[in-house]
């Protein structure tokens with residue numbers, strides 16, 4: 001006899017509650033595909049001949065392609081009005097200052113400086129400048145302490161003026177081995193460094209795609225280091241460095257829902273999303289207009305403990321790695337009262 005949840009039943013087998021769930025979950029996979037055509041029609045516009053009026057005759061469907069910024073709650077979430085999606089965005093103000101470089105003196109408790117040849121390092125005018133003068137030289141600005149253990153796993157760096165080139169690098173350095181995180185800065189570059197584990201650090205510049213840096217070659221104290229070297233004048237400036245160590249949360253709650261004609265007792269949620277890591281975001285549904293949110297698994301049937309007649313969706317990411325919390329939500333569709 002096929003076990004509970006195994007739909008390979010034969011006549012005479014017992015039908016379990018788990019089999020009902022399995023059937024409904026298989027419908028969830030179909031719904032996921034079907035939702036794509038609904039989203040697409042919503043973007044393109046419904047054919048005026050549809051149902052005589054151009055309005056689809058849906059049954060128990062709630063969806064949004066986010067063509068307007070309608071979400072009720074947006075915490076560390078931003079709306080992209082050009083491409084109609086929501087994405088996690090941690091503002092600079094949510095980070096803690098490591099150094100703003102604004103007291104015209106290099107803080108020896110934070111930094112070690114080293115220069116050769118014509119190089120110089122100076123803090124003035126709210127920035128720190130690493131420069132090469134008339135001839136060859138090298139300048140490095142290195143944290144005194146372990147960047148991740150002393151401060152946090154998430155580091156954000158704001159570059160200032162980049163006057164001339166030379167070889168510019170942002171590095172991790174353990175006293176003997178160097179891992180290059182970024183090179184050739186541009187003015188106002190915003191660099192995010194997010195440590196994942198002892199082997200992997202993710203880096204992105206100006207909110208772009210994350211790139212992975214293998215740090216398994218580093219051991220002991222891992223310091224952050226800015227470096228410039230050149231044979232003739234070159235320089236760059238750093239405006240500030242901040243970090244985020246506390247548990248950070250991004251929350252998106254969708255707009256006030258239309259009132260359903262009957263009490264909502266079950267639903268399947270479909271979301272078009274991009275999560276950097278599996279389980280990067282948690283998804284919730286509320287059947288009572290946001291009074292109670294219940295965790296759901298995408299594309300699977302959810303039977304509400306707290307029933308109601310207004311559906312809302314919540315997307316939440318909580319943790320300490322900005323990379324892992326980097327999620328994008330493009331569209332959602334919830335079909336309720338399937339049975």
Ligand SMILES: [Ca+2]
Nearest residue numbers: 103105106107
């Ligand atoms: Ca200073």
Ligand SMILES: [Ca+2]
Nearest residue numbers: 100126239240
């Ligand atoms: Ca500054």
